[in-house]
Amino acid sequence: MENVKLLEIEKIKVNDSFIYLTLKRIIDIIGSLLGIIILSPVFIVTAMAIKIEDPKGPIFFTQKRNGKYPKTFNMYKFRSMVHNAEELLEKLKHKNEMNGPVFKIKDDPRITKVGKFIRKTSIDELPQLFNVLKGDMSLVGPRPPIPREVEQYNEYQMQRLSVKPGITCYWQVCGRNNIDFDEWVELDLKYIGERNLFVDIKLILMTVPCLLGDKNAA
Template sequence: MEGYSITVIEPEIGDGLELKRLYEKRKRVIDIIGSFIGIILLFPIFLLVAILIKLEDPKGKVFFIQKRVGKNGKEFNMIKFRSMVHDAEDRLKELLKHNEVPGAMFKMKDDPRITKIGKFIRKTSIDELPQLFNVFKGEMSLVGPRPPLPREVETYNENHLQRLLITPGCTGLWQATERNNVGFEEMVQLDLYYLKNRTILFDFKIIFMTIKIMLIPNGE
C-alpha cells in the first residue's frame, strides 16, 4: 500500500463475505470478457480518434498516461485518449485557482487546455475508452469509483479513503448519474453507496446508464 491508511467501514463475515468473494470472481470474469470484446469492437473508433488527435495537435501523443491510485492505495498508470494540449500538465498550476468544485478534485467547465476534438470525446466519454486496457490487466474494473490522482489522495480524510477499498472503474454511479452536477463530497457518498450495495445486476445497470449518457451527453 502506497502509504495510505485505509480502514474498512463494515467488515463482512460469514455468508456475507462468501457472497462478496463470489461477486468479485464473477466480476473479474465479466471484466476480462467485456474489455476484450470492447477493444476488438471499438478498434475502428480508436483509430479514427487517434488520427483526429494527431491532426489537431501533432506535437502531443495520442494517449495520455497518468498515475492514479487504485485498490488499497496501489498506484497504476491509467490510459486515456489525450483531450488536452500537449503541455496541459505544465499549465495546471496557474489554473488551480479557478477550480469550480470544493475538495480534492479539480474541475473547470471552460478549461482552456482542452482541444476541439478533446471537448467532443470528453462530452461523449470516448476519451475513457482506452481504460479497457487497464480493465483487461486487472488494474481497473468496468464499474467502480473514479481512480483519484495521488495529489488528491494526499488530502483525503478517513471517510474519503473508503473509496480505495475496491477496484476503481471506467464508470461508476457518479459518472452515470450526477457527474456534472455535484461536488467532491457528493461523489464520495455515491461511491460509498455503491461500495455497500454492489452486485452484478447493479453493475450492469450502471453500464447501461453510462451508455445512455454517451449517446445523449449530459453536458460538460
C-alpha cells in the same frame, strides 16, 4: 453531517465474496475484450483526429492513479488537452469549481476541439478498457483518483479506495460535473456498500447512453 459522522464510525461493509469477485472479473475480461474489438474503428479515427489537431503531443495520456489502496497504476486516456496541459495547471488552480481536492473547471482552456467532443461522448475514457483487461480497473467502480488528491483525503473519504476502481459508477450516470466532491464520495460509498452483479450490470447499461453525448460531461 449526522449521517457522515455515523458512517465514519460504522465503516462501509464491502462485498468481497469470492463468487462475486470471480464473476465480476469474468465480466470485466469479456466486456473489455468485446469493447476493444467492437470499438476499434473509433480508436483509430480518434487517434488520427488527435494527431491532426495537435501533432506535438502523444495520442494517449498516461497518468498515475490510485487503485485499491495502497496500489497505484498507470491509467490510460485519449489525450483531450494540449500537449503541455500539466504545465498550465498551476496557472488555473485558482479557478477550480469543485470543492475538495479535485480540480475541474467548466470551460478549461487546455481542452482541444477534438478533446471537447471525445469528453462529451466519453470516448476519451475508452483506453481504460486496456486497464480493465490488465486487472488495474473494473468496468464498474469508483473513479481512480490522482495520488496528490488522495493525500488530502480524510479517513471517511479514504473508503473510496477500499475496492478496485472502475470506468463507470453512480457518479457517471447521476450528473458527473454537476455533482460536488462530497456528493461524489457519497455516491461511491453507496456503490461500495451495495455492490453486486445486478448493480454492476445496471450501471453498465445506464452508462451506454453517455457514449451518445452527455450534457453533464466537460
